[in-house]
Amino acid sequence: MFIVIAEDETDYEAVEVFIRRISPKKVDVDGCGFEGCGDLINQGARVLNTLGKKGVHKFVIVHDCDGDTPDKRRELVINKIVKKVTANGSFCLLIPKEELEAWFFADISCVTKVWSGWRLEKNVDKKFPSPENVTNPKGLMKKMSVDQSMKPRFSTNKNKLLATHVDLEKIEKKCPSFLPLKQFVLEGKANYPDAQDKAA
Secondary structure, three states: OEEEEEOOHHHHHHHHHHHHHHOOOOOOEEEEEOOOHHHHHHHHHHHHHHHOOOOOEEEEEEOOOOOOOHHHHHHHHHHHOHHHOOOOEEEEEEOOOOOHHHHHHHHHHHHHHOOOOOOOOOOHHHHOOOHHHOOOHHHHHHHHOEOOOOOEOOOHHHHHHHHHHOOHHHHHHHOHHHHHHHHHHHHOOOOEOOHHHHHO
């Protein structure tokens, strides 16, 4: 079973969809989203230990960088969550460079499959060759989604639907932080501990 925890429910729901889409067979996914970074850090280990009481599991921890460096966020997740987990399992630490929503910019045209009235510029995908370098992806998505009445269409509540429609091959090609999830699901390859962790 995959057990996923994330900063909020919309990130959890999106990653759950990604796992099911990546896996060639039906898999069980459990977990939850929290009310932000603080709750994830403070309660994450307890939730993983509770959900992982029986059996050996695959734990996925999702934490946006939100302006911090990936290495610092990874260290925070390891020290505050991973090292406190006593349940049996392997780990995938999923740390998007900015926010998970940046992944949708790898195939931004997917928004038209969720909001039929959203019209995009021609070749708009080419404007985002490195989606993880987009600053404030949520904010930019809202700005791009403003309709004629000046109301934004985009809401993170639709992340689950966007995750259903986005092209996973494009995410893999453009977003390095996505690869650990694919390898974890398909190959069981954990990214903790890695060589750096073992040397520490």
